[in-house]
Amino acid sequence: MQIRENVSLAPMTTMKIGGPARYFCEAVSLAEIEEAVAFAAQHELPIFILGGGSNILVSDDGYPGMVLHVAMNDxxxxxxxxxxxxxxxxxxxxxxxxxxxxxxxxxxxxxxxxxxxxxxxxxxxxxxxxxxxxxxxxxxxxxxxxxxxxxxxxxxxxxxxxxxxxxxxxxxxxxxxxxxxxxxxRKATPNIAYKDVAAFFAQEGIITPTLGDICTAIIAIRSAKFPDLTTHGTAGSYFKNPVVSARDAEEFLSRFPDAPHYPLHNGSVKLSAAWIIDHVLHMRGVRAGHVGCWDAQALVVVNYGDASADEVRNFARDIQERSLLLAHIALETEVINVA
Ligand SMILES: Cc1cc2nc3c(=O)[nH]c(=O)nc-3n(C[C@H](O)[C@H](O)[C@H](O)COP(=O)(O)OP(=O)(O)OC[C@H]3O[C@@H](n4cnc5c(N)ncnc54)[C@H](O)[C@@H]3O)c2cc1C
Known part of the structure; x- marks a missing residue:
């Protein structure tokens, strides 16, 4: 297994952002993982495990330790x-x-x-x-x-x-x-209750969809919502949907009665981060420099070309501050910062 030095991480992420890994290796077996871990221990390096890089934001300075890409695919x-x-x-x-x-x-x-x-x-x-x-x-x-x-x-x-x-x-x-x-x-168990999926099949006139029908529906729905990864950088939904207490939900809904909300088993309530960014912060489609909220889905923060990690982080922080101020709701990031 080859351990490489100063390897650029940006191309290994869907955000297309980030500096180099001090050390990088790809492990196709447990033996190679053990080798990489031993190397990191010997050099007292932190380890970051990299998958497809689709839910991370790598810092502009890169990662000071060992980035280990697990490539076992049996x-x-x-x-x-x-x-x-x-x-x-x-x-x-x-x-x-x-x-x-x-x-x-x-x-x-x-x-x-x-x-x-x-x-x-x-x-x-x-x-x-x-x-x-x-x-x-x-x-x-x-x-x-x-x-x-x-x-x-x-x-x-x-x-x-x-x-x-x-x-x-x-x-x-x-x-x-x-x-x-x-x-x-093996038994067919189509799960098509979700609003967008149900609407797709209603429009297509399909009552009992096959597995293939469901994949087709999901791909069609998603391609209308997410940017094309070959032209834009993104890590998908930047924030998690906030889960709040029943009391906080009541306060929020008294001010925003149209907001979608989903009561959970434990009494707390899940709110829609996308709805808050769109209807309370009015930031859907808003762009600041090279970063913005995607027009078709406000929760998706997009790198329009040359954004730095700092720019993305500042843009995201701005959204979080506005959400606290205007919606009184804290938004937690789903995307993982790698630094
Ligand atoms: C366009 C787009 C759409 C998306 N849509 C969705 C969606 O609908 N639903 C959803 O939930 N997510 C979505 N995501 C987010 C993302 O695709 C998922 O979270 C994905 O599963 C992350 O996998 P990854 O291999 O890219 O992990 P990475 O981004 O590489 O890593 C994510 C985390 O997993 C850890 N990790 C990865 N592999 C291992 C391993 N082998 N052992 C230990 N830790 C590991 C990393 O250390 C890191 O903490 C979307 C992202 C994009 C870009």
Whole structure:
């Protein structure tokens, strides 16, 4: 395995921003991961695990340690009754996994079509879209712990999945995802209740969509909302949807009665960050220098060409400050800062 020095990270991210990694390597096996971890320990370097770079903002100064890109992409499968268990390397492209599941005729991740990134990143971020979250179909995650040099397997409960959250953001920080097992269903279980998806099928006159129909719908809906990654830089939704107490929600809704809101099981309420940015801050389509909020989806912060990480961070901070001031709602970033 080659450990390279001063490797530019911008082309490895969908934001297309960021300085160099002091050291960079790509590991295709556990042995190579161990080698990279040993090198970092020997040189007392911090490690950042890079997947597809689709949910990160790398600082303009780059990363002072070792960037380790996990590129394991083996796939094994096991049939059990009406279910197919797919065990997939962390470096496997997420959307290729969706295509694989569809080609094998199994249900569970089709609503997550066309999300950039890798299986490892999808697991850590607990990706979700159109009424589906990946944590719901993950049964096991094999991880390598650099502090103990041991491989262990986490079950679903141990992954502590919740909205864009998982154990990797808390006490599991630093655990390297090696492989993930997904439980997918043979039985057709279309999940088309989400507003945009339901509207798509109503318009198409399709009542019982196939897996392929759902992928087509999701891709069509997404391509109208997200910029083309070949022409614009973005990391998708920049902020999480805020989850607030019932009391805070009541105060917010008394001022903005039209705001979409979703009561959760525990009594708290999820609000729409996109709606707040659009209807309270009026920043949808607003551009400052090389950075802006995408016209078709206010939550998507876009690099129009030559934006620096500082510019993006300042723009995002401005949105957060305005949200506090005008909506009295704190917006937490979904995108991870790498510095
Ligand atoms: C156009 C666009 C649309 C998007 N749409 C959605 C959407 O609909 N829903 C959604 O949830 N997200 C969405 N995203 C965000 C992003 O695609 C996901 O979060 C994605 O799963 C990140 O995966 P990645 O491999 O790119 O991870 P990276 O961005 O490389 O890393 C993200 C985090 O995961 C960690 N990580 C990555 N691999 C490993 C590993 N093997 N072991 C341990 N840690 C690891 C990194 O250290 C980092 O903390 C979108 C992004 C873009 C650009």
């Amino acid at each position: 796939v094994t499968s096991r049939e059990e009754d009406e279910e197919l268990f797919l065990t997939v390397g962390a470096g496997y492209r997420w959307d290729d996994l969706v295509a694989l599941a569809v080609s094998r005729g199994v249900w569970g991740i089709e609503n997550l079509s066309a999300i950039p990134g890798t299986v490892g990143g999808a697991t850590v971020q607990n990706i979700g879209a159109y009424g589906c979250e990946v944590g719901d179909v993950i049964t096991l995650v094999e991880v390598y712990d650099p502090t103990t040099s041991r491989v262990q397997t986490l079950n679903n409960a141990e992954c502590r999945f919740s909205y864009r959250d998982s154990v990797w953001k808390h006490e599991g920080k630093g655990l390297i995802v090696l492989r993930v097992t997904f439980r997918l269903r």
